[in-house]
Amino acid sequence: MESRWDDGDASRCEGDDLALRVYTSRLLGQEEALVLHGGGNTSVKSVYKDFFDRPVPVLYVKGSGWDLKTIEMPGFAPLRLDETRLLAERESLSDDDMAAQLRNLLLDQTAPAPSVEAILHAILPAKFVDHTHTDAIVTLTNNPKGSAILADLFPDCLVLPYIMPGFVLARQVAEAVKTHDVSQYQGIVLSHHGVFTFSNDARLAYEGMIELVSRAEAYIERHGAHEHPKAEGRLDLLGLARIRRQVSAARGRAQLAVVDLSPQMAGFAGRPDVAEIATRGPITPDHVIRTKRVPVILDQEVQPAVPEVERFASDYAEYFQRNATAGLTMLDPAPRWGVWRGRGALAFGSSLKECGVISDIARHTQWAIQVGEALGGWQALPEAELFELEYWVLEQAKLGKQGKAKPHQGKVAVVTGAAGGIGRATGERLHADGAVVVGLDIDPSVEERLAGDGLVGRTCDVTDEAQVSQAIDDVVAAYGGLDILVCNAGVFQAGDKVHEIASADWDRTLEVNLTAVQRLLSRAIPYLKCAVGASVVVVGSRNVTAPGAGAASYSVSKAGLTQLARVAALELAEFGVRVNTIHPDAVFDTGLWTEEALERSARRYGMSVDEYKKKNLLRAEIGSDDVAQLISTLAGDAFAATTGAQLPIDGGSDRVI
Ligand code: ZN
Numbered sequence: 171m172e173s174r175w176d177d178g179d180a181s182r183c184e185g186d187d188l189a190l191r192v193y194t195s196r197l198l199g200q201e202e203a204l205v206l207h208g209g210g211n212t213s214v215k216s217v218y219k220d221f222f223d224r225p226v227p228v229l230y231v232k233g234s235g236w237d238l239k240t241i242e243m244p245g246f247a248p249l250r251l252d253e254t255r256l257l258a259e260r261e262s263l264s265d266d267d268m269a270a271q272l273r274n275l276l277l278d279q280t281a282p283a284p285s286v287e288a289i290l291h292a293i294l295p296a297k298f299v300d301h302t303h304t305d306a307i308v309t310l311t312n313n314p315k316g317s318a319i320l321a322d323l324f325p326d327c328l329v330l331p332y333i334m335p336g337f338v339l340a341r342q343v344a345e346a347v348k349t350h351d352v353s354q355y356q357g358i359v360l361s362h363h364g365v366f367t368f369s370n371d372a373r374l375a376y377e378g379m380i381e382l383v384s385r386a387e388a389y390i391e392r393h394g395a396h397e398h399p400k401a402e403g404r405l406d407l408l409g410l411a412r413i414r415r416q417v418s419a420a421r422g423r424a425q426l427a428v429v430d431l432s433p434q435m436a437g438f439a440g441r442p443d444v445a446e447i448a449t450r451g452p453i454t455p456d457h458v459i460r461t462k463r464v465p466v467i468l469d470q471e472v473q474p475a476v477p478e479v480e481r482f483a484s485d486y487a488e489y490f491q492r493n494a495t496a497g498l499t500m501l502d503p504a505p506r507w508g509v510w511r512g513r514g515a516l517a518f519g520s521s522l523k524e525c526g527v528i529s530d531i532a533r534h535t536q537w538a539i540q541v542g543e544a545l546g547g548w549q550a551l552p553e554a555e556l557f558e559l560e561y562w563v564l565e566q567a568k569l570g571k572q573g574k575a576k577p578h579q580g581k582v583a584v585v586t587g588a589a590g591g592i593g594r595a596t597g598e599r600l601h602a603d604g605a606v607v608v609g610l611d612i613d614p615s616v617e618e619r620l621a622g623d624g625l626v627g628r629t630c631d632v633t634d635e636a637q638v639s640q641a642i643d644d645v646v647a648a649y650g651g652l653d654i655l656v657c658n659a660g661v662f663q664a665g666d667k668v669h670e671i672a673s674a675d676w677d678r679t680l681e682v683n684l685t686a687v688q689r690l691l692s693r694a695i696p697y698l699k700c701a702v703g704a705s706v707v708v709v710g711s712r713n714v715t716a717p718g719a720g721a722a723s724y725s726v727s728k729a730g731l732t733q734l735a736r737v738a739a740l741e742l743a744e745f746g747v748r749v750n751t752i753h754p755d756a757v758f759d760t761g762l763w764t765e766e767a768l769e770r771s772a773r774r775y776g777m778s779v780d781e782y783k784k785k786n787l788l789r790a791e792i793g794s795d796d797v798a799q800l801i802s803t804l805a806g807d808a809f810a811a812t813t814g815a816q817l818p819i820d821g822g823s824d825r826v827i
Contacts, residue, residue, distance in 0.1 A: 198300060293343060414427040424653065427517070448536070577603045581605040591759070713729075
């Protein structure tokens with residue numbers, strides 16, 4: 171590992187301890203092999219000027235919820251240094267008391283909660299303290315020969331056995347500081363946990379970390395443990411959707427499933443011994459709250475019921491029974507990641523962000539496990555220690571901050587005709603309600619109009635079977651399944667009386683509004699059958715129940731579409747797939763209506779534009795957002811017992827009623 175120190179960047183922080191602390195913290199954060207997603211923490215001891223301009227010795231320590239990669243000055247919690255040190259003198263301190271006391275010692279009440287390792291930072295006798303959970307060193311400790319390897323490799327470090335992080339770890343280090351002159355050490359290596367380096371000089375603390383890690387990396391290379399089998403990842407889309415459905419059932423809500431088919435992961439998943447080595451435990455207990463103790467091992471060929479997931483859940487319940495103390499409630503028994511034999515790996519989560527974190531940890535975990543195997547046998551901590559951390563209040567509190575789930579959280583939706591009007595509004599609504607959404611449209615502007623984390627626009631001609639097929643497959647490959655399908659794309663042919671319609675116009679309207687939907691459904695149905703709360707919403711038209719003269723092809727196509735939806739509702743009910751139709755009318759904020767067209771129509775009725783827009787029983791003005799809201803609700807739990815229904819959204823029409 172190379173030092174990323176840059177004299178120019180560092181000189182801009184001169185004279186400002188906290189600025190320098192931010193700088194080297196970010197250097198550590200940039201290195202995935204050192205810290206992953208909020209792991210690790212850093213501190214600096216300095217002087218704080220209080221309200222009365224009096225100097226107070228302070229420990230600025232990383233606040234929880236901040237990531238070293240992106241941390242800024244407000245990410246450091248300023249603690250009264252002397253009193254924080256005094257806490258380490260206590261015989262014992264409960265988690266609640268520690269959190270409360272640290273909060274009391276904050277010099278700024280708006281600061282984030284200090285790291286659970288704050289006391290440890292306070293007692294180390296150096297200005298700058300750097301702490302990481304570096305893969306290379308922790309991997310060496312997950313080995314039967316771990317102690318010997320560490321003694322050999324780090325004679326200049328204090329090596330301590332694993333102990334629970336938080337107050338007990340601070341106490342352990344406090345004892346060591348009393349009996350050893352810690353300043354003569356290059357660092358402290360904590361088995362199964364990580365490394366501390368420290369110095370009065372920011373650069374020395376940082377580069378000390380890089381040096382220790384490089385030593386471990388060199389050891390791994392020297393022993394040929396860094397080369398692992400590679401293979402080509404292979405996907406089975408239907409199998410993936412089945413796995414996702416089972417995992418969602420175990421979790422009690424919809425989960426995304428993101429695959430990793432990289433040559434490294436596929437190589438790991440292809441090892442004959444993968445089931446045995448992947449289930450011995452994680453790199454560090456710190457990962458357990460994100461990934462659980464072990465992944466689920468999935469057979470290469472997936473059965474419809476995926477019994478592996480059920481087995482995982484019952485094993486998890488037994489693990490809980492074996493280790494639980496009175497008063498604990500079991501967390502959900504769903505796996506967070508899976509090794510799919512001969513194919514690759516899967517990360518399960520309620521959001522793409524959660525899947526990304528898990529996927530990254532899984533990637534580092536397979537590397538560490540294979541290194542461990544090559545060095546004499548991967549050996550994680552005993553499950554009792556891992557359990558203790560998984561159910562540790564302070565760790566659980568990190569997850570609690572994620573807030574309440576949205577109605578479509580973890581679901582995957584496809585909306586056609588999504589570049590504007592009802593389609594675009596529906597895509598945005600479903601996304602705001604928690605779903606990952608892919609919007610299709612023949613108009614390439616959909617790609618800019620729908621853009622965000624989990625909101626994707628894709629150019630696709632719904633009348634082109636190959637394009638539609640590819641789009642659906644890509645959605646399943648990217649997110650693990652398809653739960654909500656909104657068939658909205660349509661064309662409107664104005665003024666076409668029955669005897670005047672050009673054949674090409676008739677054919678085109680029926681092709682887009684009717685035939686394309688049948689083709690789309692036929693492609694989506696195999697996945698919808700293994701979806702979570704599957705729902706199809708078809709956008710019909712008021713013209714179905716109350717047609718007008720001069721829109722023959724449109725009215726006929728939408729009537730056919732409504733009948734198609736009714737038949738689909740009958741055929742799919744046994745698989746739990748609901749199919750409902752909405753009949754909007756007078757939605758004027760869509761591409762179909764221009765100002766001139768509105769004025770022309772209003773004049774025809776002898777009305778103002780405003781009167782014309784509300785030409786319905788309720789005198790309601792209906793916008794695309796209102797229709798989108800109805801579609802999202804119809805796709806959700808409120809309508810879980812409704813299928814084959816037709817719902818008008820037209821402000822009320824005496825012709826329909
Ligand atoms: Zn740590």
